[in-house]
Amino acid sequence: MSKPTDVTALGSAIVDVLGAVDDAFLLTHNIAKGVMTLIDEHRAAQLHAAFAAPREVAGGSAANTAVGLASLGASAHFVGRVKRDRLGAAFESSLRETGVDYRTPPADLGPSTACSLIAVTPDGERSMNTWLGAAREFSPADLRERDIAESAVVYIEGYLWDAPSAKQASLRAMSIAKASGSKIAFTLSDPFLMGRYRNEFLALLPELDILFANEEEAKALFAADEFDDVLQALKSSSAIVALTRSEKGCVIARGGEVHVVDAAPVERVVDTTGAGDQFAAGFLYGLTRGFGLSHCGHLGALAAAEVISHYGARPQVSLKTLAAAKGLL
Amino acid sequence: MSKPTDVTALGSAIVDVLGAVDDAFLLTHNIAKGVMTLIDEHRAAQLHAAFAAPREVAGGSAANTAVGLASLGASAHFVGRVKRDRLGAAFESSLRETGVDYRTPPADLGPSTACSLIAVTPDGERSMNTWLGAAREFSPADLRERDIAESAVVYIEGYLWDAPSAKQASLRAMSIAKASGSKIAFTLSDPFLMGRYRNEFLALLPELDILFANEEEAKALFAADEFDDVLQALKSSSAIVALTRSEKGCVIARGGEVHVVDAAPVERVVDTTGAGDQFAAGFLYGLTRGFGLSHCGHLGALAAAEVISHYGARPQVSLKTLAAAKGLL
Numbered sequence: 001m002s003k004p005t006d007v008t009a010l011g012s013a014i015v016d017v018l019g020a021v022d023d024a025f026l027l028t029h030n031i032a033k034g035v036m037t038l039i040d041e042h043r044a045a046q047l048h049a050a051f052a053a054p055r056e057v058a059g060g061s062a063a064n065t066a067v068g069l070a071s072l073g074a075s076a077h078f079v080g081r082v083k084r085d086r087l088g089a090a091f092e093s094s095l096r097e098t099g100v101d102y103r104t105p106p107a108d109l110g111p112s113t114a115c116s117l118i119a120v121t122p123d124g125e126r127s128m129n130t131w132l133g134a135a136r137e138f139s140p141a142d143l144r145e146r147d148i149a150e151s152a153v154v155y156i157e158g159y160l161w162d163a164p165s166a167k168q169a170s171l172r173a174m175s176i177a178k179a180s181g182s183k184i185a186f187t188l189s190d191p192f193l194m195g196r197y198r199n200e201f202l203a204l205l206p207e208l209d210i211l212f213a214n215e216e217e218a219k220a221l222f223a224a225d226e227f228d229d230v231l232q233a234l235k236s237s238s239a240i241v242a243l244t245r246s247e248k249g250c251v252i253a254r255g256g257e258v259h260v261v262d263a264a265p266v267e268r269v270v271d272t273t274g275a276g277d278q279f280a281a282g283f284l285y286g287l288t289r290g291f292g293l294s295h296c297g298h299l300g301a302l303a304a305a306e307v308i309s310h311y312g313a314r315p316q317v318s319l320k321t322l323a324a325a326k327g328l329l
Numbered sequence: 330m331s332k333p334t335d336v337t338a339l340g341s342a343i344v345d346v347l348g349a350v351d352d353a354f355l356l357t358h359n360i361a362k363g364v365m366t367l368i369d370e371h372r373a374a375q376l377h378a379a380f381a382a383p384r385e386v387a388g389g390s391a392a393n394t395a396v397g398l399a400s401l402g403a404s405a406h407f408v409g410r411v412k413r414d415r416l417g418a419a420f421e422s423s424l425r426e427t428g429v430d431y432r433t434p435p436a437d438l439g440p441s442t443a444c445s446l447i448a449v450t451p452d453g454e455r456s457m458n459t460w461l462g463a464a465r466e467f468s469p470a471d472l473r474e475r476d477i478a479e480s481a482v483v484y485i486e487g488y489l490w491d492a493p494s495a496k497q498a499s500l501r502a503m504s505i506a507k508a509s510g511s512k513i514a515f516t517l518s519d520p521f522l523m524g525r526y527r528n529e530f531l532a533l534l535p536e537l538d539i540l541f542a543n544e545e546e547a548k549a550l551f552a553a554d555e556f557d558d559v560l561q562a563l564k565s566s567s568a569i570v571a572l573t574r575s576e577k578g579c580v581i582a583r584g585g586e587v588h589v590v591d592a593a594p595v596e597r598v599v600d601t602t603g604a605g606d607q608f609a610a611g612f613l614y615g616l617t618r619g620f621g622l623s624h625c626g627h628l629g630a631l632a633a634a635e636v637i638s639h640y641g642a643r644p645q646v647s648l649k650t651l652a653a654a655k656g657l658l
Contacts, residue, residue: 231589
């Protein structure tokens, strides 16, 4: 896999806006505790104004994976749409400071930059209010063919299927990747997406080189009652499929080949946000370095363990240093 | 697998002698708490006499598996040596009352019947003091060729390798099984045995149809650092290998085929004694009924979950009724 870029990730460009609040704030602002609620632009602006000292960090599933890849020392590139506005600039600078290459031109028209207003209460619960804005308008025009062709892996988040133009951009990226010998990696993103796109995702499977899914997503995709049914359904697939199972570790399948890899130890699980994203980062890093599947699984497990041991969806330490210390590099 | 007997199990015929004691008893009698210590006949008699109201139950790993098989409704037969003494008679009646067929003639000469004096303290800890006695003298002369030939499966415990004549009996049973089309199942029994017989067990592997091992035993057998190394080492083996992983469930491998099966839920783990023995019972039962490997794994997991939810190494309820209630029969 020797191309100028290790991984180009396509996803929703969302700014996480974190505010420390008390429970009264949730009541006053009618925020459902501990869940993700989609909101409109007006409400996003209201909540943003109500946060005292909000902290803004580039977020979004695939962008977080790109951050993890950069932390491991990979060359990672992110493609996703923001608007030319204050949050758009915040997304760009926050992502670039991690070492991720981000050059998608901000849109001059259309909805404002996407943001997720995350109200963090003293008990550590995160209540998310997400405005998808410009991220939903991501379209084939945002892609540069050469960027895709020059990436060893193109990584696409399933969330993009929820916006027609973003889905078209994803399919276009896949077709460029196929033509230029880049590997196609895909994540199922959320079990609820199977309700809407199960058949589309099943039809996509033969096109994929790498599929990421957690246990719930994989069961939903194959309409399986139990994990082993998923594993048996995958026997006829030639893709590398990385199935994550929280504390049960992960199972990596490729055709008939199966690897069972334990979770990395975590002293205390603080916030599971981003576990899947960082697993994908570690796993893809291993693949781009030509490591075996079990080794890739361990790298994914280590990155996931790091991110769930603290608040926030980005690694807090250099994953490269961490992986080296664990003898994985 | 249609033969008159489903499973003939070969193992150490040991009477478990349970005594409720306090911690002072352990000190007075110099008993190491929570572990298994081998003792001699004299000390066995002393401790037995010191127990107030001892409860005697036929035990031993393979015999417990036979009990589990009978509880599932299989025809199970046990072969192992006791002496013609009071405990020998206790072993025979205690085993027969479970429905297990036991006809090995008691020895008139040699050491007394094996027993494990289990001091149970109020905290639930079990301190075992085992006298192997007559069980170690189990020899090819104790086998009836026809019993082996008429069993669909012959199940042998690795513990028998610790006594030369018992090992010879095991090898003889395997050779009869091979000649008569009976399947050979083997359990590694204890990680410590790998230190003594690793190469012998590896050489045995191609002769086996079914191998049972917990994770520690399997790692020791293949000198593997991690579980996935075991799985990869097994790719070239044609045996069905059932690898148990405590709360992580089990993995069943046969050549390249791999099944990952979850542990059955347990409200509270009370005493893990006998988990592996009952797993083997459930799994073998499934095989004799022609069930798929994943189905067999679920039966094993269910039987193991039942036995660890209470004190003692025998099921407390009918495993057949339990399995039926869970939709596994």
